[in-house]
Amino acid sequence: MALEELMPLVYDELRVMAKRYLSGQNRAHTFQTTELIHEAYLKLAGGEKKDWENRAHFFGVAALAMRHILVNYAVSKRSQKRGGDRHRVTLDDDSVVSIERTDEIVALNEALTNLETLDQRKGRVVELRYFGGMSIDETASVLKVSPQTVQRDWRFAKSWLMRELTC
Amino acid sequence: MNELARIEEIYHAVVDLPEEERHRFLSESCGDDAELRCEVESLLSFDEKAGSFIETPPDDLAAALLADRPGHDIVGKQIDHYRIVSQLGSGGMGEVFLAEDTKLFRKVALKLLPAQFASSKERKLRFEREARAVSALNHRNIITIYEIQEVEGFSFMATEFVDGRTLNDLIADGPIPWQDAAKIGAQIASALDAAHSVGIIHRDIKPANIMVRPDGDIKVLDFGLAKLTAPPGESGSFDTRDHNARNRVMGTIHYMSPEQALGADLDERTDIFSLGVVLYEVLTGKRPFAGQSDAAVYNAIINIEPPSICDLKPDAPQEFAGVVGLAMAKDPDHRFRSAAELHDALRGLASGKRPEIARRPAVPRPGMWRSLPGLTLAALIAILILVIASLFIFLPTEAPRKLRPQASNSTS
Ligand SMILES: Nc1ncnc2c1ncn2[C@@H]1O[C@H](COP(=O)(O)OP(=O)(O)OP(=O)(O)O)[C@@H](O)[C@H]1O
Ligand SMILES: [Mg+2]
Numbered sequence: 001m002a003l004e005e006l007m008p009l010v011y012d013e014l015r016v017m018a019k020r021y022l023s024g025q026n027r028a029h030t031f032q033t034t035e036l037i038h039e040a041y042l043k044l045a046g047g048e049k050k051d052w053e054n055r056a057h058f059f060g061v062a063a064l065a066m067r068h069i070l071v072n073y074a075v076s077k078r079s080q081k082r083g084g085d086r087h088r089v090t091l092d093d094d095s096v097v098s099i100e101r102t103d104e105i106v107a108l109n110e111a112l113t114n115l116e117t118l119d120q121r122k123g124r125v126v127e128l129r130y131f132g133g134m135s136i137d138e139t140a141s142v143l144k145v146s147p148q149t150v151q152r153d154w155r156f157a158k159s160w161l162m163r164e165l166t167c
Numbered sequence: 168m169n170e171l172a173r174i175e176e177i178y179h180a181v182v183d184l185p186e187e188e189r190h191r192f193l194s195e196s197c198g199d200d201a202e203l204r205c206e207v208e209s210l211l212s213f214d215e216k217a218g219s220f221i222e223t224p225p226d227d228l229a230a231a232l233l234a235d236r237p238g239h240d241i242v243g244k245q246i247d248h249y250r251i252v253s254q255l256g257s258g259g260m261g262e263v264f265l266a267e268d269t270k271l272f273r274k275v276a277l278k279l280l281p282a283q284f285a286s287s288k289e290r291k292l293r294f295e296r297e298a299r300a301v302s303a304l305n306h307r308n309i310i311t312i313y314e315i316q317e318v319e320g321f322s323f324m325a326t327e328f329v330d331g332r333t334l335n336d337l338i339a340d341g342p343i344p345w346q347d348a349a350k351i352g353a354q355i356a357s358a359l360d361a362a363h364s365v366g367i368i369h370r371d372i373k374p375a376n377i378m379v380r381p382d383g384d385i386k387v388l389d390f391g392l393a394k395l396t397a398p399p400g401e402s403g404s405f406d407t408r409d410h411n412a413r414n415r416v417m418g419t420i421h422y423m424s425p426e427q428a429l430g431a432d433l434d435e436r437t438d439i440f441s442l443g444v445v446l447y448e449v450l451t452g453k454r455p456f457a458g459q460s461d462a463a464v465y466n467a468i469i470n471i472e473p474p475s476i477c478d479l480k481p482d483a484p485q486e487f488a489g490v491v492g493l494a495m496a497k498d499p500d501h502r503f504r505s506a507a508e509l510h511d512a513l514r515g516l517a518s519g520k521r522p523e524i525a526r527r528p529a530v531p532r533p534g535m536w537r538s539l540p541g542l543t544l545a546a547l548i549a550i551l552i553l554v555i556a557s558l559f560i561f562l563p564t565e566a567p568r569k570l571r572p573q574a575s576n577s578t579s
């Protein structure tokens with residue numbers, strides 16, 4: 001299945017699951033993006049047979065969806081300035097989403113885009129690890145490379161991105 | 168091999184080497200390519216600093232964002248025997264959907280309940296008990312609850328669907344004639360009276376919780392819900408200290424009573440105050456207690472008399488302004504004694520009768536209550552000082568007595 005078709009499915013599924021997470025009995029333990037993606041996968045793959053049974057493909061799309069959601073939000077939040085509607089439940093400006101936090105995500109996304117033009121796989125490693133919350137091993141299986149390779153990519157990418165963000 | 172790949176190769180070769188060897192290796196592999204060496208060294212300098220950098224995924228933000236999206240994502244899906252048709256709205260405590268009951272073929276409103284609902288069994292039971300008790304009254308102005316359920320991890324409440332608009336919407340549309348305001352108010356008061364008679368306080372009377380049907384009938388929503396989301400450990404009052412907490416669950420604070428704003432114990436009369444605030448807004452189009460910040464609003468609720476209704480709405484009878492003023496008295500003891508009394512007064516206004524509130528103390532003098540919170544605080548501080556002082560008085564005489572034997576032992 002093409003990315004454009006899969007994306008909205010994954011997107012929706014993630015939202016439903018997150019909502020369930022926050023409104024359901026699972027509250028006892030903290031929310032983990034990676035867990036959510038696993039659950040969403042099981043649900044979508046388990047139901048009707050789809051040709052993206054390909055787990056790696058799914059996880060890749062899910063991490064990309066998370067990146068979209070977070071970056072879009074951070075960008076809009078940054079431009080919209082402080083002091084929105086106080087009557088809605090807030091993703092509280094002061095705790096969860098500080099301005100610094102949104103700035104951080106926007107800046108990281110830019111640096112990551114630069115890294116991707118130089119080395120696409122490293123970009124994917126960061127996307128899967130950071131936005132998809134995946135472990136080294138999970139990342140390795142999505143990218144079909146060895147965990148050692150992911151480890152190396154990750155370490156180098158971190159230094160590279162950090163320099164990009166501080167200089 | 169491209170440039171980045173070369174840089175990376177050297178980087179990995181030396182990154183775990185001790186300083187000296189690092190230098191040797193760099194000289195060897197970079198030769199006189201100063202630019203290459205510089206690039207590698209610059210990146211190496213970030214290896215240690217990068218430590219925890221981006222190691223923690225933004226899970227909390229992701230969760231909040233995903234869940235906060237408007238709920239078109241579950242529209243069209245099936246939860247239990249309900250097919251979600253569309254989203255009706257979303258408030259501080261979750262989202263509300265129009266759904267079709269596929270068993271009984273009727274429309275229902277499905278309210279996804281907040282996470283707090285699931286977090287405490289005791290709360291949940293109390294909420295269910297209250298919500299059902301009120302619903303069981305079969306009062307024409309109280310929404311009927313069909314069921315409260317947990318399915319596939321969702322907690323939700325299915326209620327009667329009200330095909331109408333919230334009072335919030337109506338206010339936003341423009342001025343409402345005072346005669347209509349009286350009718351609306353009388354119905355809300357009647358619903359409150361019924362609930363109070365079985366010992367249930369609403370605690371969150373506000374325009375968004377009041378639905379108006381095209382025929383003018385009123386339905387009060389969300390009985391029992393406010394208590395559900397009050398912070399744990401408190402019997403029901405809102406914790407004013409917790410407003411910035413991440414799990415802030417309240418919507419608006421503008422309709423709170425002074426005792427709510429102060430975090431004090433609540434009784435039925437908190438609903439009377441809130442209804443007063445609602446009526447003030449319905450009549451004038453303005454909220455009586457406004458401010459730039461939450462703190463300013465709290466201050467207004469507790470200390471400031473709102474601008475006179477007669478000035479803002481000259482055509483409303485003075486008696487109506489008096490009724491609203493009495494409902495909004497800062498001191499609960501100066502309000503209507505019950506929702507039934509308020510109901511009578513409003514019904515009287517609606518039918519053109521002059522309400523008999525002349526005998527009761529009129530709108531209390533502002534200065535009287537204004538000093539009260541201060542007084543209570545002063546009294547509390549005085550008591551605290553007394554307690555602390557008494558500790559100081561009693562402790563020294565207690566303590567040495569116990570210590571003495573030991574002290575004499577060690578010196579002998
Ligand atoms: N039974 C219902 N029938 C029709 N519409 C409803 C029903 N219940 C709720 N709604 C709509 O959904 C909106 C949101 O309701 P909800 O109770 O979630 O939010 P709120 O009242 O603004 O905040 P709070 O969560 O503090 O009660 C209402 O304002 C109303 O428009
Ligand atoms: Mg409501």
